[in-house]
Amino acid sequence: MIMHPLPEGVPLRRTSRRLLGGLLALGMTVAVSACGEESTDTTGSEPAEGGWSFTDDLGTTVELPEAPTRIAGLNDLAASLWNYGLEPVATFGQTSAEDDVAFEGRDLSDVAIVGSSYGEIDLEALAAADPDVIVTTIYPVDSSGEIPADTAGYGFTDQAQQEQVAEIAPIITIAYRGSAADVIERVVELADALGVDTGSGTVADARADFETASEELTETASSGVSVLPVFATEADGWWMAKASDDPQLALYQELGVNFVDPGGDGYFWNSVGWEEVPNHPSDVLLYSLRFSMTPEEIAAQPTAALLPAIEAAQLYPWKYIGPDYVAQAAYMEELSGYLSEAQRVTG
Template sequence: MADAAGTGGWGFTDDRGAALAAGRAPERVVAYVRAGAALLDLGVRPLAVYGSGHDGEALDPVKAGGLAAAGVPYLGPGRALDAARLRALGGVDLLVDVTYDGKSPYAVDEALAAESGAGLAALSVSGELSLPAIVGRFGELASALGAPPGTAGRWGDAEAAVRAAVSRADVTVLALSGAGPEQVHLARPHAWPELALLAELGVRFVDPGPGPGANWLTADWEHAVGLAPGLVLFDSRANAVPPHAVPPGARLAPWNPETPPSPAACARFLQDLAAALEDREP
């Protein structure tokens, strides 16, 4: 929320419950790639972005959204950043990260913010929140950072496209992330906000089965093939490997588990999924 401190200056309370306050709205923002891509969609151009521990020295194009086209620099993995690197940018007002546990930022050390003199906001992207709630929080932050009115948008038409596709195509879906020839991580749909939304829209997901893991069931490819889905959503990020085995007759479609939480990105995801369900070009 804006002016959370009640001082007449700028304020925002993040999803860890941390209240940020400043004399004016932060202008020089550095963000985790996923958060930065969402902010860009919402009308706030980051000064630069950084990656997670899964990312290398080059920006993963699957996670980048419109960042590369907008010329936003990539600083490499967040855990490798130091205060000197941020100061070399000419100063940073705010770091924006995501959080999965509501306690800690995912991709950057909290100490970096203190060392660099920047604030740190972490917004939740966990499965405990609905996708609209997550997108709404990023919209609130973008608004607090001065995003132009009307940039939030909606994705109702894209939801309708998924419902229509479901009514025309009787397809079961399995979402997974390849880990190599011996292992595959099978997504538990309720743990992923975008997959949970698809389920609400009528998409029939295959249950990966019992076992450890709140977000994924780690299994072998034989188990995945045996689930016999009609459509496989495969993790298309650079740190995942392509499907090692494909269930007979199944179609493949890419899935980015770190889709930027913005209306525009979510609408594209839903439209692409609707096309995949009906086996047509998006």
Template structure:
């Protein structure tokens, strides 16, 4: 689900790109979350010899040597960075309009990255070719479609280097984390490095906390929201790796009547009170409206969860490293533990 573009028609891919929450003609910019100390593992060891990896398309990618010149979607690159794997170039939300690191860039130093494209629909093929790429890595929200790789340029891009695609939907967070860790290990990461071991332990502890919170507070209902000027989108939990996992841990979510695309229901601001919720998780991506931007909308201000101060960020496009995902679970657990029943 993840950048910033103007769309000529509301395709599922385009709507996901605008936050899974913006309408056609709207714009959007992330498992990101706050930067965490110790997020980056020890520098990956140099590996030599043939390399192979079977991605989530079932495609086995083989090269004569471990790829070094890697180009990846920003959030995926940020996950690899936490394991000590650094890429040469990125595409996807990397810098905000003021030049700062986008939430999806994690702990990477964006000043050192070659940015192939910063918004949805933008991918500079010439820049990409000049990097002499050995591997391209991207998330996959729809089967066989690489996220943020423009369809009109896909064949040309594919001809320059082999690609690896990893599911961001049709899986849960736990499985997505394991797949990203496995990819990092194949590229030289040491999964037994202490920072990685500690981060995984924090994640497991946070998952146990969230499970306990959901069990102790079964009456608390959570709504997954995202906002544009015209519409408020309520997402279906089972469609994304993060919220599916939270649901599996026992969190009770609002279940919207999704459109034909299957990911969310778009409501006018007059209808925003259609669903009752005790906690609202709001899309944290940099190009969607944030709660502070919605104060002028009276229907938003009247929502019980808003009046109770029970609105938290949702890391809509997680950076799939244990270091980044552990705080996400802890934040939701805390919100459920402390929430007042207002619905």
């Protein structure tokens, strides 16, 4: 997230508008061709004549003289590729990689952290990391799953910033929509194109662990306890995620997790003020680990304290982790543990 879109009202610190003319003088030559209506195959890469190519989920084909080895990008996707053995040279995202649970246990000493707030990317530092490609994700604009042509990739404030980044290295974009099961497979295809053996070894083992974790989650979810993922801020109140709009949550829902429908007409979130929080009870609350209030701070809110899940101390972390077998298997095991110990406390 979950990777996921930031709720409206969460402030974004914008990167400066410095015109880095020096970037244009770096002599980086890449061939990037946007595929229009004539090309709709985004299933993987086709080897260019004597080179390397990959067609991403926007229909853009990145072509290079040889397979890229120096990869930079958004924390979520960079962490997933690292789980398959591809250590990034640079990362950026909503938070610093040092504070991102997706990188827990990783030695980041050789990774340039070029952004630690959404849209704040140090272009000079990114250029100095000398990436061959830059990877990111992109979200639809609504529940239809549509991604308009002028939509900037996740992690970029707008198209102008994205174009500046593309001057450093070509951008590969993976769409984060539908079920994470499909997104995971797409990332495997990208890893395969980048030279990872996805049919055996680490990836095959991770796939087996993922399948086991999926079965376990289905079993524990059969208890029927209701689950509500939330992003809580003292000033803006309660943001409740819609499982069908979040690929990670959609996957868990497919496996049987009973998510509460928070209502509302908006995409991804339904937000309410603190006075309305008691109207959205659940057996379990999953609280965001990114920017949200802590469980103690949530429980200290008078209206939130009335919720059955809080009265039963059934609050557990909602981790935004990458679309890969390793990370998802690990979190599904955690979620299974939460659901197995939780009791039904709503009417």
